[in-house]
Amino acid sequence: MQTCGEQLVKLLQDYGIDTIFGIPGVHTVELYRGLEQTDIRHITPRHEQGAGFMADGYARATGRVAACFIITGPGMTNIATAMGQAYADSIPMLVISSTNRIRELGAAEGRLHELKNQRELVQGVAASSHTLLHPGDLSRVMARAFTLFASARPRPVHIEIPIDIIAGPGAVLPPRPVATGFKPGPCPAAIKKAATLLAAAERPVILFGGGAAGAGAAARRLVEHLDAPFTLTSNAKGLLPPGHPLSLGSNQSLGPVRELIGGADLVLAVGTELGETDYDFFFDGGFKIDGKLIRVDIDSEQLSKNFLADVAIPADANLFLTGVCAALEIDATDSQPQSPAALQVAAVRGELQALKDRAHLAHDRLFGVIQQTLPNAIVVGDSTQPVYSGQLSFEARQTRSWFHSATGFGTLGYGLPAAIGAQLGQPHCPVVALVGDGGAQFSLGELACAVENHLPVILLLWNNRGYREIKQYMQHNAIPTIGVDIHTPDFAQLARGFGAATDKAYSYEHLAELLGQAAARKGPTLVEIDESDVLDNWQ
Known part of the structure; x- marks a missing residue:
C-alpha cells in the first residue's frame, strides 16, 4: 500500500504539476518518498520565501501552476510573504505543508515547529486553506484546489497534512483525477447591456487589467472598432502591441491620462481591481471615473470594491470580450489606425514624455x-x-x-x-x-x-x-x-x-x-x- 504522501505526488503529476519548489525537512521528508517515481522536477531554494517567489515567477511566465513543499511552522511563516504577493496579484500556487500529528494539533506542548494555528496564519494570503485529516479525502481536496485554479480568480491554495497522515497508509484513489471546472462566462443579458452602452458611447475608454492577459485578440478588435483609448495595468502589459496608436500605456496615475479618462462618457474596466498601485501610484487620490462604468471581473466580490459600476459583470475576461465583439458584429479586420482617438492619444503621449x-x-x-x-x-x-x-x-x-x-x-x-x-x-x-x-x-x-x-x-x-x-x-x-x-x-x-x-x-x-x-x-x-x-x- 502506498503512503498518503506517495499518493499525493502521483496526484500532483496527474494534475499536470511538473515542478516543485521545496526545502526538505524532518516534517516533510515523507512527501519525497514517491517523488523519484514521477517526472516532477524538484528545485531546492535557499529559503521558503524564495520557494514561493519562484513558484510565483514560474506561474506568471508560463500560466501553469507550480507546487511548494513547506515544513510546519517556520517554513510557513517564511513563505507567507511570497503568498501575500501572489494573492495580491492573482497568481496561482499550490502550497503543500506538513503540520503536527493529529493528536498534537492545538495541544501547545512545545513540539518541534509547532504553530498555534497554521491555517489561521495563512488565511489572509490564500484563496483556500485546508487541513487533511483523513487520507480518503485527498482526492477531493486536490480536486477542489485545481478546480479553483481552473475556474476562479487564481490565488495561492494551501493544503496542510499532519505528519502521521503523510507517512501513513493511503486510501483507494479514483482511477483518474476528478475533472476541474471551466471559467465562468457572462450571461446573454449582460453581453447585450454592455454592447448597447458601448455602441452608444461617444468617448469610451477601456482599462485592461491582468485578468485580461489571455484576451489579446478580442481586446484589440474591440478597442479598434470602438476607437477607444486604453490603458494597461502592470500585469496586462503586452496585451496589445507596443506603440499601438490607441495605447495610453500604464500611465493611469499621471495627469494627462487621468484627464482623458475623466472626460470619457463610458469606461469599460476588464479584469482589473482598479487598485491603488496601478491607478494611484503616487498616492494623491486623483484618479476619478466620472462617466458610466462597466466592470468585468472573474471575482464577483471585486466588482463592488474601489469603484461601484453601473453594470457589473462576473465573467472571465476573454469570454466577455469575445462575446461583446460578437454582439457588436466586429469583423477581425476592423481597424481605425488614423482615428480621431489615435490623434488624441498621440497628443497625450507627447505630454507624458515631457513630464x-x-x-x-x-x-x-x-x-x-x-x-x-x-x-x-x-x-x-x-x-x-x-x-x-x-x-x-x-x-x-x-x-x-x-x-x-x-x-x-x-x-x-x-x-x-x-x-x-x-x-x-x-x-x-x-x-x-x-x-x-x-x-x-x-x-x-x-x-x-x-x-x-x-x-x-x-x-x-x-x-x-x-x-x-x-x-x-x-x-x-x-x-x-x-x-x-x-x-x-x-x-x-x-x-x-x-x-x-x-x-x-x-x-x-x-x-x-x-x-x-x-x-x-x-x-x-x-x-x-x-x-x-x-x-x-x-x-
Missing part, C-alpha cells in the same frame, strides 16, 4: 537596451527605481514577459527568485532580474539555486547604495533619513563566491554587449550598474 525627468529617461533607455539586445526577454523586477519608471512607461512585446513586486503587496527580495522560477518555466527565453542593491540583500542567496541548476538568469543590479526611493520620500516630507543609508556589500565578490559570473556595465553600449554574453552562458550572471555613473557619465 519625464532625467532619471526616468535613463531608465527608459536602459529598458530599450534590454529589449533591443534580448528581444524575447522576460523582465522580472523588484521594488527599485527603474522598475517604478517601467511600471509607467515600459511596453512589453507580449504578455507574461514583464512582472515585478512594486505593485500589489509590494515586497522586497522578489526579483531574483521570481526570475529563477520564470527561467525554469521558459528555458528558451532570456530572463533579466532587475533588482536594487537593497532588495538584492533580501534574497541574494538564491544565486546558489541558479548556479546548481545551470540557469542563465541575468541579475541586473541597480546600485544606488541604500534605500534611495524611501530616502527621497523622507526628504520630500521633511523626515530625518534614518535607516536608509545602509552598508553596501561587494556584490561582485559575493556573486563569485556563489559561482556566478560577474561584470560591471560602463555605458549603454557596454551593457548591450554584457547582456548578450550573459544570455549565452550556462549559469547566472550578475551585471552591476552604478546609478550615479548612469546619470552622470553614460552615453
